[in-house]
Amino acid sequence: MNDQSMTPEERAANLKGMGCSRKRVEDVRFTQGKGNYVDDIKMDGMLFGDFVRSPYAHARVVSVNKEAALALPGVVAVLTAEDLAPLGLHWMPTLAGDKQMVLADGKVLFQGQEVAYVVAEDRYIAADAVDLVEVEYEELPVLTDPFEALKSDVVLREDLEGQTEGAHGPRKHHNHIFTWEVGDKDGTEAVLGGAEVVAEEMVYYHRTHPCPLETCGCVASMDKVTGKLTLYGTFQAPHAIRTVVSLISGLAEHNIRVISPDIGGGFGNKVGAYPGYVCSVVASIVTGKPVKWIEDRMENLMSTAFARDYWMHGKIAATKEGKITGLWCHTTADHGGFDACADPTKFPAGFMNICTGSYDIPTAYLAVDGVYTNKAPGGVAYRCSFRVTEAAYFIERMIEVLAIKLNMDAAELRRINFIRADQFPYQSALGWEYDSGDYHTAWDKALKAVGYEDLRKEQAQRVEDFKAGKTRKLLGIGLTHFTEIVGAGPVKNCDILGLGMFDSCEIRIHPTGSAIARLGTISQGQGHATTFAQIIASEIGLPADDITLEEGDTDTAPYGLGTYGSRSTPVAGAATAMAARKIRAKAQMIAAYLLEVHDDDVEWDVDRFAVKGAPERFKTMKEIAFAAYNQAIPGLEPGLEAVSYYDPPNMTYPFGAYICVMEIDVDTGEWEIRQFYALDDCGTRINPMIIEGQVHGGVTEALAIAMGQEIAYDEMGNVKTGTLMDFFIPTAWETPNYTTDHTVTPSPHHPIGAKGVGESPNVGGVPAFSNAVHDAFRPFGLVQSHMPHDHWRIWKIANGLGLHG
Amino acid sequence: MIPAGFEYHRPTDTASAISILQEHGDDARVIAGGHSLIPMMKLRMADLAHVIDLQDIQEMKGIEIGADSVTLGAMVTQHELITHDGLAAAVPIIREAALQIADPQVRYMGTVGGNVANGDPGNDMPGLMQCLDASFELVGPDGTRTVAARDFYEAAYFTAREDEEILTRIMIPVPAAETGQAYEKQKRKIGDYATAAAAVMVGGGSASVAMTNLADTPVWSEEASAALAGGDVEGCVAAMLDAIDPVADNRGPVEFKKHVAAVMLRRAIARAMSRAG
Structure with missing residues (x-):
């Protein structure tokens, strides 16, 4: 087979490799209703679990009476903390070094907390039995405000009483969890003290929730004959779940198989371990039958992993000309009843210390105090790397606040403070090494694309018209330049429960030149089966269409830490390229043998190795693959497979420039997005169509968060937004059109230069929307107002500024 | 769930x-x-x-357009209200309001009878029916009676309907040709109940004004209607603000709701007047 009829470009195009907007191979089954989600799993004799949950936010559990529930035909068991205690499973470790009740052990700490677990033969019987469990509560004083909690005599975590040392250092108060400090405190305070200009604000990023389309759930199936437990579930990190289940259950890890089937969105909600998993595993071990547990929507919103809830007090110092000289931030972090944040172990506030953003700030200091309150535990990275959206929102608000203080244009203030392209790799004042960037180019491109100067003129005219009574609508221009930190991460400083955050890929080339690749990650909609095949296609010259991707089965996939924090492409994507390169290296030796030349005398050419200087003499990868299985090649083992475990040398630092143009009705608080421009630089672009889809989805979630989505509590600790009537999920109607754009600054340390993109649009989108609201009212004196910017809160801004006459 | x-x-x-x-x-x-x-x-x-x-009860279905009156079977869906051209010609405000209820999937199933009979202050049709001076046919063990929409609502989820009665039909007088009609609704998102909504009919020296989700019942105000009939828009708004009694919830505090109520009402009046013959 010496076909030379196609040009190298044509051969490359046939591979559908990197840079190709290849259609998502997953969508064939999803669009035909043929996906296989955890609730689709049906097994013989399967039982169903359901929770009795606390109606109170803080109460003592005086008694639990199971009698009536157990008397209901079809009820198999009712588990309480008392039943789990002999197994040591009434509490479980959290990812943040704390522990969490699996079932209420004497008291409850948030509304919706799991009190008892009912197991029944039928989903309906389980629900009926939940109603029959009689729980007597004695209400306790409720703390929903973290500042109050730090002053209150009320002890939330009685189990920790007297413990002055937590997982992350000293505890200052019985409701205090940790203090985390980064940077130069004295130096920053000295800069603030001597600065020409200091702007100070409290920036609150409210509590919200990832709210994936599919809620959390699992099916636990213990085979008493083989002693093997199979656990199907909505897990974003199946291997880590296997290890956690082994550690807390005492089952040997080889006897546990964790399978994540198709997952209907995760966004961080499905990273942690939940009581439902533990109870289902226990119930299956006890009964010897499969046990299914699936959350409903209200349970998902009330009890599994919230996001944000950061009170960020900031001070920013600058010269009169606007050159920033220092940044100070003290964050009060509301973690709810248990510290179940999903962060790398050494980072109890995630990567909040990326809060110097895109700016060259010489001196900075960050302190974060974690606090217990009577709210649900969590604190996950909702479509962002660990606390990066909080950091980006903080700095992008502080820049706007400083611009107001300086009476400067906020675009220009950003421009004069950006880290310059020639400063990379850049050491930030809070300890990161930014790998690459070209912020000025991206910024200028963005401003030009939206016609920034004209927009400002239009806005000025609008203000005049408003004052003259000609219009009741204001125009806001929301600017954001964000820098993400993703791809956790280097094993030297990133681990979860002691597991280094590397990732993996194993590739097996079949004799006929097709392949299967397995990864330690798990797609929840990101399109891994599409994009990772493209990486392999470009690296080894086999068509992406001939490569199967498989993830999520711990019995077959190599160990990895899973998919969240935009880490799949930076870490597992790198492992994929490295495994492919191992295969290509062996293929080179096979090709040289077949062509009867020295290894160094062949060179790679898209999908083949050719003899240097004689391109008509070559072996395609397809030919090489077959030879690997049918030739006895001296010095080479048969077969063509490779595995790579990739420990990244650094994080990647995607960045972008987002601009939102918003119309606001001052009388009703209603808003309309007139234009949204999103420029992303995620380094090398594997599949432009998937990137665009990620940006559309992420900006839409950002719109939701900024403009209405929240988990709100009343003073009794009742969740006020527990259904989708009140919890804002935009429909097509509320979602604007987006303009996407890009620059390409490849990561210098990543094998293919890719940086990750899934979470950039949320990180950049939230401040862009919020800044647009603030910007509309800036001419009337607004400095800072808290999200979410729903109708009544926008109306209140206008009302407070005297715009209602 | x-x-x-x-x-x-x-x-x-x-x-x-x-x-x-x-x-x-x-x-x-x-x-x-x-x-x-x-x-x-x-x-x-x-x-x-x-x-x-009730979905198999044929006698509770169908839309009849008469010269003076329109009759809606209680089981007529919101979708049917929207797609019935005769109804849109006779009482255009019904289509305008129904299009602002929930979303298409809900409107395929949701019925006008269920909407008015449930007594939920968030529902759009009760206020609209009061504005239109509709009446409801109730059938019970003791026979059939008719109650005016304006007399039907007592408190949230409490109505003049007895437990053993079924609301079977809605009768609506066809407004005079010169009447301008408008339904204005503010909501947080598609599918939401109103933060505030206003139904207005005006023209030919008469007017009728009702509002939704601003009290524990729909609010039709005789005084506000009379003021508008006399061309006094500000008097109409003032009277309506006196009549409503909103409570704070996730849609906002009372002062906001009152403000928005006035804005919705003024907008509905302006649009209705622009449509009056």
């Missing part, structure tokens, strides 16, 4: 439905589109042993 067990009945005529209601009393409820009752059952806030589905 799993309802307790219940028995499902599907009668084919009104009399049968009433006899099932009589037989089971408090344990039974009729179900039309189900968009209010089923969520309540799933939340176990409504625990019913018997659910009587």
